[in-house]
Amino acid sequence: MKTITQWRYIPIIGFGVLLGLLSGCATPTKTPPKTYTFFPPSPDEPRVQFLTSFSAGSDLGKSSSFADFITGKPAAPNSLVKPYGLAIKDGKIFVCDTVANAVEIFDLAKKRTSYFMPRGEGRLLMPINISIDADGSRYVADTGRGQVVIYDKDGNYLAALGTKDEMKPCDVAVTADRLYVADLKGHCVRVYDKAAQKLLFTIPRDPKAKEGKLYSPTNLAVDKQGRLLVSDLGAFSVQVYDLDGKYLRTIGQHGLAPGSFARPKGVAVDRTGLEYVVDAATQVVQIFDAEGRLLLYFGQPGASLRGELSLPAVVKVDYDNVGLFQNYVAPGHQCEYLILVTSQFGSQKVNVYGFLKNP
Numbered sequence: 001m002k003t004i005t006q007w008r009y010i011p012i013i014g015f016g017v018l019l020g021l022l023s024g025c026a027t028p029t030k031t032p033p034k035t036y037t038f039f040p041p042s043p044d045e046p047r048v049q050f051l052t053s054f055s056a057g058s059d060l061g062k063s064s065s066f067a068d069f070i071t072g073k074p075a076a077p078n079s080l081v082k083p084y085g086l087a088i089k090d091g092k093i094f095v096c097d098t099v100a101n102a103v104e105i106f107d108l109a110k111k112r113t114s115y116f117m118p119r120g121e122g123r124l125l126m127p128i129n130i131s132i133d134a135d136g137s138r139y140v141a142d143t144g145r146g147q148v149v150i151y152d153k154d155g156n157y158l159a160a161l162g163t164k165d166e167m168k169p170c171d172v173a174v175t176a177d178r179l180y181v182a183d184l185k186g187h188c189v190r191v192y193d194k195a196a197q198k199l200l201f202t203i204p205r206d207p208k209a210k211e212g213k214l215y216s217p218t219n220l221a222v223d224k225q226g227r228l229l230v231s232d233l234g235a236f237s238v239q240v241y242d243l244d245g246k247y248l249r250t251i252g253q254h255g256l257a258p259g260s261f262a263r264p265k266g267v268a269v270d271r272t273g274l275e276y277v278v279d280a281a282t283q284v285v286q287i288f289d290a291e292g293r294l295l296l297y298f299g300q301p302g303a304s305l306r307g308e309l310s311l312p313a314v315v316k317v318d319y320d321n322v323g324l325f326q327n328y329v330a331p332g333h334q335c336e337y338l339i340l341v342t343s344q345f346g347s348q349k350v351n352v353y354g355f356l357k358n359p
Helices: 006-027 067-070 321-329
Strands: 038-039 049-055 083-089 092-097 102-107 112-116 127-132 138-144 147-151 157-161 169-174 178-183 188-193 199-203 218-221 228-231 237-242 245-250 265-267 275-279 284-289 294-298 312-318 335-343 350-356
Touching: 038 294, 049 294, 049 321, 049 335, 067 321, 083 335, 092 127, 102 127, 127 169, 138 169, 138 178, 147 169, 178 199, 178 218, 188 218, 228 265, 228 275, 265 335, 275 312, 284 312, 321 335, 321 350
Parallel strands: 083 127, 083 312, 169 218, 218 265, 265 312
Antiparallel strands: 038 049, 049 350, 083 092, 092 102, 102 112, 127 138, 138 147, 147 157, 169 178, 178 188, 188 199, 218 228, 228 237, 237 245, 265 275, 275 284, 284 294, 312 335, 335 350
16 A cells, blocks of 8 residues: 555656656757848848947846946846947947937947946037047047047046037047047038147138038048048038148039938048948948949848948948957958947947958
């Protein structure tokens, strides 16, 4: 006769045997194959690959230290609210958030984010663009303050260019001895001596000249050949000057067709002279050769598409941090340099692309 204790174990043992049988019959879960997004798409030879995107510290693998400190909880899925400008330096991506009125810093190596929110004299009101010098100095174009605010490599406030209501800075480009500031209010680029922080001249040098006239300059880039590229929202084009302000040529014209612009914003130049121009209206980045001829475009506006752009703002080219994104590169390809593009809306706020080497 079985005791009560012996009868209790019968169903337990039976249930364990059943689980064993079911697990033996279960089909192993298959990992779906990786998919890669190239521009131009097949069957053309790919030149640009979408690598990854992020909007918050959690996208890097860890939550935001700032959110942890304030709330004690992980960061929200989209901690970047409305980003515009960015810069990348020493494995860190600095992104201007025009709603948070701060610069969010993505540390790619530590997979953490922090917020640069200085107080007192260095307080930011609406940071729209940031440039970082070779020594780590930070130059932030703040349209709310109407100034370019300058900090050292550790974020300590140093100085500010401009006085209240003097200008509306949208971007700042840094060279060895000068600062170039896109002034939306003055319809010009203001050129300062970097050391003395004194205004030298404005571009165009002759405000009455028809060639090279600026209407709404928003973004700047300086190439290795000593040329200044200015995206002009009001002229639907990019104006090109030498560093002393001499007009050289114009890229693009008003339109929606490839090679034209409806809302040009960010500009960048790589080491070979290829020119990158963001069009916020068509939501693509167009690539031109050194003579201004269109080569291709990338980005694909649309809901939930890999590599999509949603009201893109700024584009930057980076050679120094390719290794941090190497695991995203498709097999059989090599990434020559990175192309980073911000989107002001959507789920992919900072998109990272790779320019592929010729096979």
